[in-house]
Each structure stands twice: as C-alpha cells, then as structure tokens.
Amino acid sequence: xxxxxxxxxxxxxxxxxxxxxxxxxxxxxxxxxxxxxxxxxxxxxxxxxxxxxxxxxxxxxxxxxxxxxxxxxxxxxxxxxxxxxxxxxxxxxxxxxxxxxxxxxxxxxxxxxxxxxxxxxxxxxxxxxxxxxxxxxxxxxxxxxxxxxxxxxxxxxxxxxxxxxxxxxxxxxxxxxxxxxxxxxxxxxxxxxxxxxxxxxxxxxxxxxxxxxxxxxxxxxxxxxxxxxxxxxxxxxxxxxxxxxxxxxxxxxxxxxxxx
Numbered sequence: 200x201x202x203x204x205x206x207x208x209x210x211x212x213x214x215x216x217x218x219x220x221x222x223x224x225x226x227x228x229x230x231x232x233x234x235x236x237x238x239x240x241x242x243x244x245x246x247x248x249x250x251x252x253x254x255x256x257x258x259x260x261x262x263x264x265x266x267x268x269x270x271x272x273x274x275x276x277x278x279x280x281x282x283x284x285x286x287x288x289x290x291x292x293x294x295x296x297x298x299x300x301x302x303x304x305x306x307x308x309x310x311x312x313x314x315x316x317x318x319x320x321x322x323x324x325x326x327x328x329x330x331x332x333x334x335x336x337x338x339x340x341x342x343x344x345x346x347x348x349x350x351x352x353x354x355x356x357x358x359x360x361x362x363x364x365x366x367x368x369x370x371x372x373x374x375x376x377x378x379x380x381x382x383x384x385x386x387x388x389x390x391x392x393x394x395x396x397x398x399x400x401x402x403x404x405x406x407x408x409x410x411x412x413x414x415x416x417x418x419x420x421x422x423x424x425x426x427x428x429x430x431x432x433x434x435x436x437x438x439x440x441x442x443x444x445x446x447x448x449x450x451x452x453x454x455x456x457x458x459x
Contacts, residue, residue: 212434230441231354233344237431240336249330265430292336298326317430358417360399368412378408
C-alpha cells in the first residue's frame with residue numbers, strides 16, 4: 200500500500216492510495232463518516248428565549264455547530280457518572296445575551312477552553328431591542344452513524360481514471376474536446392491528449408461524443424480520496440483516527456477468531 204499526497208490546505212486533504220481493495224477503501228470512507236467520536240451539543244436547557252427562533256430550531260442549530268474535540272473525553276456509555284454530564288464525558292456551553300445583538304458562536308462560554316466552536320462567527324440568533332436569550336448547551340461524544348452532528352468530515356473517493364484513446368479512429372477531435380465538462384482534453388500535433396487525468400470524473404461524455412475512439416474506465420487498485428473537515432478534527436487527524444478504529448476492530452476480530 201502506498202500513499203501520495205495531492206493537496207492539504209483549508210481543511211481539505213486529497214491523496215492517492217494504491218495497492219488496496221475497493222472494500223478496504225470503502226471501510227476507510229465509512230469509518231471517517233460514521234465511526235470517529237467527536238463532540239457536538241446534544242442537549243440544550245433553555246431558560247429564556249425571546250427571539251423569533253423556536254426552541255427546537257435553536258437546539259438544532261446549536262447541534263450543528265462544529266466543535267473542536269480534544270482528546271481525553273469518555274463516551275457517555277463508558278463514563279462512571281451514568282448521566283453523561285460530568286466533566287469527563289461532557290462540555291457545557293453557557294450563554295446569556297440581550298438585544299439588540301447578533302448572538303454568535305464566539306459568545307458561548309465553554310467549560311473547556313480547548314473545546315470551542317470552530318467557526319466563531321457562525322450566527323446563532325438575532326435579538327431585537329429588549330429580547331433575551333439564555334441557555335446551557337451540553338456537548339457529548341457521539342458517532343456520525345447516529346446523527347450528522349457527530350460527523351467529523353466529508354469523505355469520498357473515486358477510482359484512478361483509465362482513458363484509452365485510439366489515435367487512428369478520428370482525424371478531428373473537436374467534438375471530443377468540447378464534450379469534456381472538466382476541460383482535460385486537448386489536441387497536440389493531431390493527437391488527442393489528456394492534460395490532467397486525475398480531474399476526470401469518468402462521466403463518459405467524451406465516449407458518447409466520440410464512440411469507438413475513446414474508452415474510460417477506473418483502476419480498482421488506485422483510489423483518489425478527498426477529505427473535507429467540518430472543523431471538529433483536522434482532515435489528516437480524521438484519517439489517522441479512522442485507521443486506528445479499523446486497526447482496533449481487526450485486532451478484536453482476530454482475537455475472537457483465535458478464541459474458538
């Protein structure tokens with residue numbers, strides 16, 4: 200298995216992974232989406248809400264705020280407190296505000312200075328003159344398989360494209376070039392060339408425009424991954440944690456098999 204980095208900036212990670220099976224590639228993707236525990240506001244105790252936003256919508260909006268997730272917290276199911284509200288398994292976010300004002304994520308007071316909203320300027324509610332908003336949000340660890348609030352990143356992959364061109368099939372490549380939505384085909388010295396193979400989406404538009412001259416397929420041993428962080432974890436951290444989760448599952452399965 201080999202990994203080649205393609206991009207790592209602005210919360211986006213792209214890399215080429217070769218020498219694995221489609222099943223293993225999909226395991227990595229699904230684990231990033233669903234199997235990494237991160238913090239999200241799960242309960243909201245509202246003392247006062249004079250804003251135009253209903254309590255239910257307010258709670259939903261708070262749950263969607265990406266929170267930075269430091270190491271060390273327990274899952275509520277694994278904590279001795281049994282209530283999921285102690286400092287070992289939860290973080291509280293207090294807010295008390297009066298209008299006129301736009302309440303933003305940065306106005307939340309966290310019980311852990313390392314567990315704070317990633318997007319500080321994200322708006323929560325607009326308060327008019329004399330309107331008040333007061334609540335306590337309780338964040339806990341959870342998994343993306345239970346709710347999108349706990350999804351640390353958007354993860355996807357595609358096969359490395361394979362584009363075969365029969366240079367003798369046509370004299371004019373204009374239709375093929377114009378058909379490509381990614382603009383990765385061009386003509387050089389009378390031949391059709393691919394300028395950026397990895398940008399190909401394998402849509403087949405060029406094949407339809409020039410039947411018999413071009414064939415497009417995917418290499419099922421090479422995968423181009425794209426990981427976009429929601430802010431709770433860095434994109435590379437999400438990949439490392441996903442691999443750790445898979446490793447632990449494999450070891451557990453191996454131990455269970457050896458026990459028979």
